[in-house]
Amino acid sequence: MITIEAIVTVTPDGKAAIQLPPNIPPGRHKVVLAIDEQLIKEQPVVENELAWDEFEQLIERCAVDTGIEDLAHQHDHYIHGTPKREAHS
Numbered sequence: 001m002i003t004i005e006a007i008v009t010v011t012p013d014g015k016a017a018i019q020l021p022p023n024i025p026p027g028r029h030k031v032v033l034a035i036d037e038q039l040i041k042e043q044p045v046v047e048n049e050l051a052w053d054e055f056e057q058l059i060e061r062c063a064v065d066t067g068i069e070d071l072a073h074q075h076d077h078y079i080h081g082t083p084k085r086e087a088h089s
Contacts, residue, residue: 004020006018006019
């Protein structure tokens with residue numbers, strides 16, 4: 001017997017789906033469910049402009065001007081010595 005803890009969303013018509021780990025062999029299995037009747041509270045997504053401003057300031061403080069115009073596109077060439085890629089149109 002294997003014990004697996006997972007979060008499952010149940011639809012209003014009582015259907016539920018669960019993703020099992022790959023080590024469970026295919027075929028028919030007996031499954032026993034224990035349902036916690038208290039729902040998990042979703043955390044609201046809140047945009048925090050102050051956090052974004054701090055993040056942008058951090059990026060600007062940490063940015064390094066290498067003088068290499070194509071560094072992002074050709075990073076494998078500069079880091080690993082591979083041939084340069086063709087430029088995008």
